[in-house]
């Protein structure tokens with residue numbers, strides 16, 4: 380079921396960020412909607428990951444604001460921002476986010492356990508994500524005993540288990556071949572539509588961007604207007 384909403388769940392307004400004297404983002408603005416997937420593209424070093432870190436409250440902008448459900452997240456105390464990230468945001472990176480010593484089921488259950496859930500209840504909830512993500516039977520495998528695509532699907536399960544409102548993915552298929560990349564992106568987009576979570580994907584890959592509902596480009600520190608899927612660029 381597709382969830383649509385006219386109100387953005389996350390809004391970036393006039394974001395400015397520089398590192399030392401080097402400007403990275405200069406007046407970047409963006410609206411992100413529930414149940415919709417948006418790709419952020421741009422050349423290497425243009426500021427895509429910096430933007431993702433600011434949108435998710437990991438990094439503070441020099442000026443401008445990020446509103447989550449209308450609330451300015453920069454105004455929150457560090458501990459409140461951490462709590463918001465744990466409860467409302469999920470993260471998928473290129474690789475390496477799974478704990479190598481833990482079986483897949485425990486890796487997926489971990490965010491729930493860190494959030495205070497009892498271990499058995501967390502594992503039971505986590506187990507429900509294995510079959511829909513094509514991972515049935517892999518519950519006891521450690522990350523080193525899985526393919527890259529399987530490990531990324533476990534990482535997606537782990538990002539989804541807390542039912543985030545926004546799923547951030549930074550080059551989620553960067554370490555995968557084209558076929559597996561397509562499978563993983565299809566799963567991410569389906570998960571976003573099914574759960575109503577917004578999906579924000581930083582990518583270099585036009586095929587990955589094509590899986591998303593719209594694409595923005597970082598150009599000279601600003602964001603182009605979103606291009607909807609199917610429109611010519």
Ligand SMILES: Nc1ncnc2c1ncn2[C@@H]1O[C@H](COP(=O)(O)OP(=O)(O)OP(=O)(O)O)[C@@H](O)[C@H]1O
Pocket residue numbers: 398399403421422423424425426427428429430
């Ligand atoms: N913590 C930091 N300290 C200093 N400079 C940084 C820091 N983080 C990023 N930068 C610089 O900011 C610029 C943007 O980096 P960012 O990682 O956001 O780019 P990107 O578009 O995601 O690049 P890529 O596609 O190569 O991953 C780069 O010039 C980078 O060197």
